Amino acid sequence: MSDQPVTTGEDAAGAAGEIRPGMAFSGGFRGAGEGVPEELRPGVIETRGMNVYYGDFEAVSGIDLNFQYNEISALIGPSGCGKSTVLRSLNRMNDLIPSARTEGEVIYHGENIYAPGVDPVEIRRRLGMVFQKPNPFPKSIYDNIAWGVKINGFKGSRADMDDVVQRALEQAALWDEVKDKLKESGLSLSGGQQQRLCIARAVATQPDVVLMDEPCSALDPIATLRIEELMLELKKDYSIIIVTHNMQQAARVSDRTAFFNVELDNRGMRTGHLVEFSPTDLLFTNPKQTQTEDYITGRFG
Amino acid sequence: MSADTGRPVDRNFPTEDEYQVLLGKRTRRGTTAKFGFLFLLSLAVLGLAVLLMTIINDSFGLVAVVNQQEPEEIVASLGYDPGEVTLESLSKEDLVTVLAGGISNGVGRRLEREQRFFEDRLAFETQDKWDEVCASDEPPAGCSGGARSQGDVLLLVKERIVQPDIIASYGFFNSILGGNAFKDDIAGIFENTPERWPDYTFDEVRFQWRAWLNMTFVTTPSSSIPELAGIRTAILGSAWLVLFTVLFAVPVGVGAAIYLEEFAKKNRINDFIQTNINNLAGVPSIIYGMLGLAVFVRLLEPLTQGRTVISAGLTLGLLTLPVVIISSQEAIRAVPNSLRQGGMALGATKWQTVRSHVLPVAVPGILTGTILAVARAIGETAPLILVGAAGFITVDPTGPFSQFTALPIQIFQWASFPQKEWQNIAAAASLALLIMLLLLNAVAVILRNRYSRRMT
């Protein structure tokens, strides 16, 4: 439970709720499923029959996904199939798009995050996000990281905060490069450094899950490799869900991969569907669906 | 310039020769456009230059003055050497003596009751009469206030004893280029209007170089004699107005803009509000004056005490409000969405995100728009006339409930008098108003730069 009172951003309607949101979200489930068959193990976050609309347009339909603790899950598929849409609906960032509407359930720690009374602010604090384009705040490197920690009610001293900042930067493999210029603007860094700063910023608030939308698409191969190493490092402490167009990347880092595809519905709308969600080695070596096989072998038409 | 690529020829594309002709045409058209725009720019610059030159022309130049009594004579009559001592350097005691010698005792007593001349003694009243007057139900201001300064008394001496009278004044450019033409001019004036200048001979006329905009002009209050009139009251009035305009329009305007841009849902009511704000920005200022008169001066009289600084300030605040809202909205809208997403994705509330990331980036833009709006408000005359700016007032405004005048009002009034000297001080006051605007803009630029440096 966050230390703050439930300050509702956009969902004031349900705030005076019967449900005390957050109680259910505060950990305790981790590792609960050791020894239980994989399919039955409760995931960190799970979608059930999720449809997302932009206005009248159904962008994705009938998504059932179950993401596991301390794993890297990759979302792949052709452009426009709704990967970003799915990712954004996992931490209610879609709420920021006025026309967006989500149906179905997204279960996080046993509770539907779209239920009335759930504060999206708390959801986002537990499911951090890294965007395709690095978007550091126009503030110092230090403040870029300290801000998210502070607004979530950090109680420690100045020295404690220094530690938090340092640890986050170390986790993001950026500490050595910036430790002498923490006061400089986050915008003065290179693109790859900025992206790692954004990752550091996201992990500093200690979320459960880190959602990443094509975090490497603006980076050169070396920076990309660094971020991949970083993800493998982070997965010890966090669950990571990553959207990527780079199938080698998905194959290299992810434990599980979801393949999406677009289908024309009867009204001629291009709606995204989940085609297959399997352990990565299986999906790439032995796909169950021909669509998947066509896509990963580049025979996609 | 063309290379033979061996590609098949597509007849829809121009041939090489046609292309060269077209290219020439396009280049010429571009050049024409460039010079056209340069010409338009020159027109704009010319217009501004002429405006500035007219004001400067009227603000500086030669004047031909006759004095009722020459300052040198006054100094000599006190036994000083006029070659060494000037009227301005006389002590307050001497000046009061001079004043007492030139005005009736009745006028002297009236002046003393307005404000006494000395702290420790009376110059015109007897002590008994003074005590009696001060003990009455409504004692005059002189009973409680402090004494006049040497400068105040000097002004009285000039106004009542020296009594300068300007025969003619000349513009800046005329004064520089005019040569000897002035003497003929003055002679002509004496000849043509003998009834106006019966007592003067040509030898008494003094030609003085005069900057109508000078420190004395800026620091003295208005007067019924143009040579002695100043704009202190008007400058202070304008300053108070700006203060209240800003205090009202900036918090309200920026707040409304934040709500509309960041929190308002897209629905009919908010669309309606937005459309109306846009329309209000175009409403003529006189209509705001009508509104100010009806609401602040009349309806809210118990609160505003009628025709006061605060009524006018709020009227100007309302007038600037739509522009402040619109320009703040634009500045807020220009902040990249990625910053909002970045903030929200860390689990910040909307307001935390807006305050920490959106507003700091928007501040320079908000400042620019606000300053432009306030600068327009400073120059507004029509609404001030309606809400009752005083045309002639010599008392400085001291707070929200003071009577006041403002620079544009003063300019408007002076410029409407027929004599040339009033035109001169109207021009000088205009120059002062322009300088005030420049200073305000400078403050805005400094604030903006300081903010921008912090950001990047």
Ligand SMILES: Nc1ncnc2c1ncn2[C@@H]1O[C@H](COP(=O)(O)OP(=O)(O)OP(=O)(O)O)[C@@H](O)[C@H]1O
């Ligand atoms: N803000 C929005 N408003 C309306 N429609 C949107 C919006 N964002 C996405 N869409 C639509 O939803 C569909 C899915 O978009 P989405 O961005 O999720 O695809 P994606 O798989 O991430 O594609 P890419 O790989 O190119 O990033 C597309 O048809 C897109 O046009």
Ligand SMILES: [Mg+2]
């Ligand atoms: Mg995308």
